[in-house]
Amino acid sequence: xxxxxxxxxxKESYDELIHKVSWPTWSELQNSAIVVSVASLIxxxxxxxxxFSFQNILEVFYDNF
Numbered sequence: 606x607x608x609x610x611x612x613x614x615x616k617e618s619y620d621e622l623i624h625k626v627s628w629p630t631w632s633e634l635q636n637s638a639i640v641v642s643v644a645s646l647i648x649x650x651x652x653x654x655x656x657f658s659f660q661n662i663l664e665v666f667y668d669n670f
Contacts, residue, residue, distance in 0.1 A: 629637065
């Protein structure tokens with residue numbers, strides 16, 4: 606019984622990968638990679654600026670006490 610389920614799963618997975626999945630072209634893949642890289646850099650920069658700002662604010666705050 607379990608062998609039949611595994612066989613069915615593998616056949617259906619193969620069929621889906623071959624006939625139903627739309628694979629991106631090379632240029633689409635490159636464009637997506639560029640978008641992800643730029644977004645990652647922007648997010649990293651924002652986090653760095655926030656960290657730097659909070660560090661300075663807290664240093665000023667604690668130096669007054």
